[in-house]
Amino acid sequence: DAKTTQPPSMDCAEGRAANLPCNHSTISENEYVYWYRQIHSQGPQYIIHGLKNNETNEMASLIITEDRKSSTLILPHATLRDTAVYYCIVRGLNTNAGKSTFGDGTTLTVKP
């Protein structure tokens, strides 16, 4: 699986959009980008995933660049409850999900 790079921490004002970047310059054509978050020692929570098209669900939007070497997770209206560690993971079609490494992630702090 491709390695990912994320900033260690970010701040965001409550009510504003939080844009979390992830670099995955060695991604292969059949590898998907997944995002999870972990709120203070709770179990990680699946957010969204995509291959090359932008994706949106009730939680967030995922924007993947045309060359697929980076992506951005967007929380459109961040709330205090969105304060968490966000993990970006790249995983291939045939890669066993358990083999995905979560890395250190980005600690997002949403401030009032």
Add this chain to the structure above:
Amino acid sequence: DSGVTQTPKHLITATGQRVTLRCSPRSGDLSVYWYQQSLDQGLQFLIQYYNGEERAKGNILERFSAQQFPDLHSELNLSSLELGDSALYFCASSEGVGNQPQHFGDGTRLSIL
């Protein structure tokens, strides 16, 4: 609520002891994964089962073992416990293997005294 149930939520025991952690996957999910999260480390993948069979192994110690039963629940057995085994242990499940989202339980916090 992810639909994945882990018991117990907390476990306190002593060095040298043996414990069993239990996980019930989401309804319909055939894969179960176990992870360890220590204070100074990220999520470490331990082992995966799919429909009762071991599917993948990560950094699991020989003192640890797991199994998945016919009703698809899974148990993680930790023996000869050491202080360094104190951690959060998470279970996750997915529909199958490979490229699918994993859904995590709330974890079991294991404290070794």
